[in-house]
Amino acid sequence: MAADGTLVKRHSAWVRMTHWFNFVAVLVLLGTGLNIFNAHPYLYWGASGTTVDTGGRWLAIGSLRERGMVMVGTTTFDTTGLLGRSAAKNGTVQNIAFPHWATIPSWRDLGLARNWHFAAAWLLILNGVVYLAYGAFSGHFRRKLVPGPAELRPANIARDAVEHLKLEFPKGREALDYQILQKIAYAGTALLLLPLLVFSGIGMAPGMDASWPWLVDLFGGRQSARSVHFIATNLVVAFIIVHLLMVVLAGPFRLMRGMITGWQRVETAK
Amino acid sequence: MSIMTRRGFGGGLVAGSGLLLAGCDALVSAPRARALVQGAEQATQRWQRLVGRDALAREFSAADISPVFKANGTIAPVEPGYQAHAAANFVDWRVRVSGLVERPLSLSLAQLQALPARSQITRHDCVEGWSAIGGWAGPPLALLLNAAGVKASARYVVFLCADNYGGKADEGGLKSRTRYYESIDLVDAWHPQTILALRLNNAALDVAHGAPVRLRVERQLGYKHAKYVEEIMLVDDLASFGSGRGGYWPDRGYEWYAGI
Structure with missing residues (x-):
């Protein structure tokens, strides 16, 4: 058993490698994806939808009378400066859905964004296959991510939630195992959200629609697949924000060392 | 400090x-x-060909047809030659089949209309992200390829269009940077849903949608579906067209294989 203050092996080489490849892929996919979205900042449910066929539209980002607007269903929000209308890199105010600092590249370039998006998508998929194979066959998922029945009891989930809200993080050896909310967040992102993003992305490809029509049906049509792709992206962004926040609050140097070198110091318990 | x-x-x-x-x-x-x-792009093309080389694009029912079919790209060619054809209802429009073929063809619109037509209600996916469903009809490209006799050395089919997109009128020519053109490989060329559409939603094609002849290559994005087609050229290499990447938009960085 690791005593407090000693270095212990925290993450296997497979987990570290796939984590950082995933980091690069997701970063590129996110920035280029927002650039691609800017080419048609509307979302629909169903098979089809255009600027002149708006029956299925549920989300629009645009500008009206020099104000940036987001319309969700029938509700409109003023988002000037952030969404719909914002300053470009050179300071010029422009009508654009997502601002320049959020997109890759920082200017509107659908062709370049798509080139990078699909290369990063291949990286995400191949890296994901390696990760899933490792996780399933090495016992990593079973040991680290799958919650036991006791952990799933509402009382345990409530206790973990309260500890998170009070920013009380486990110390010592206890910190080497994931808590229930962590397990749900990690498993939900790696095993549900990212695969959902991959398959909703594939569901938008006209070539794959011919080969795998069942996939498009699963989402309820091509434009629905595009909507699901966008919603899942938002959930991944929410995960990243919380993930980074938790790392910063719980000990950024100790945790970064663990994910980079594999070795992590066991914190002295109070 | x-x-x-x-x-x-x-x-x-x-x-x-x-x-x-x-x-x-x-x-x-x-x-x-x-x-x-x-x-x-090559990885994507190889993968899609592996899982569904001959797969058919989804066909929809008449009830699914979009109330308005969005027109994009060139919607009103400014070239005087094209406008004269449009004013005369395209009676003298001809589509040439040239290049690496045994028997070059020059077909009038009436001859194209007399060929057996295929009708298909399909979803058109624009690279921008939107989709519209429409019913297209016209002769399969395969009929013309068979009639012309494709030489064994041919690898691509290039579609040369009458419009100069975003550029000056009548700057045509194979190396033109503005003339719209597109190309597909022979797998897509022989595909049964690859047609030269003459009709959209039971009416003759209008100018905005590519009158009188536009390509439908249903498993790829909208920019591959060349409008105002006046020449179909069989070639073994794409280097001698535009900037050499096989299409107006591919020359500007978009994927040549647009199945994604």
Whole structure:
């Protein structure tokens, strides 16, 4: 058993490698994806939808009378400066859905964004296959991510939630195992959200629609697949924000060392 | 004094992320980096051909047809030659089949209309992200390819259009930077749903949608579906057209294989 203050092996080489490849892929996919979205900042449910066929539209980002607007269903929000209308890199105010600092590249370039998006998508998929194979066959998922029945009891989930809200993080050896909310967040992102993003992305490809029509049906049509792709992206962004926040609050140097070198110091318990 | 103040730290963060973003722009637009990521296009094409080389694009029912079919790209060619054809209802329009064929053809619109037509209600997916469903009809490209006799050395079919997109009128010619053109490989050329559409939603094709003849290549994005087609050329190499990447938009960085 690791005593407090000693270095212990925290993450296997497979987990570290796939984590950082995933980091690069997701970063590129996110920035280029927002650039691609800017080419048609509307979302629909169903098979089809255009600027002149708006029956299925549920989300629009645009500008009206020099104000940036987001319309969700029938509700409109003023988002000037952030969404719909914002300053470009050179300071010029422009009508654009997502601002320049959020997109890759920082200017509107659908062709370049798509080139990078699909290369990063291949990286995400191949890296994901390696990760899933490792996780399933090495016992990593079973040991680290799958919650036991006791952990799933509402009382345990409530206790973990309260500890998170009070920013009380486990110390010592206890910190080497994931808590229930962590397990749900990690498993939900790696095993549900990212695969959902991959398959909703594939569901938008006209070539794959011919080969795998069942996939498009699963989402309820091509434009629905595009909507699901966008919603899942938002959930991944929410995960990243919380993930980074938790790392910063719980000990950024100790945790970064663990994910980079594999070795992590066991914190002295109070 | 070199005390790291909170404001200094915050300013450093902003400056740092600015540098990061600038570096990001420089990296993603560097020609060598771009050439590297464009390799994903071949991977995508090989994968799609592996899982469904001959798969048919989804066909919809009449009830699914979009109330208005969005027209995009060139919607009103400014070329005087084209406008004269449009004014005369395209009676003298001809489509040539040339290049690596045994018997070059020059077909009038009436001859194209007399060929057996295929009708299909399909979804048109624009690279921008939108989709519209429409019913198309016209002779399969395969009929023309059979009639002309494709030589064994042919690898691509190039569609040369009457419009100069975003450029000056009548600057045509194979190397033109403005003439719209597109190309597909022989797998898509022989595909049963690849047709020369003469009709949209039970009416003769209108100018905005590519009158009198437009390509439908249903498993790829909208920019592949060349409008105002006047010549169909069988070739073994795409280098002698435009900037050499096989299409107006591919010359501008879009994927040539647009099944994604």
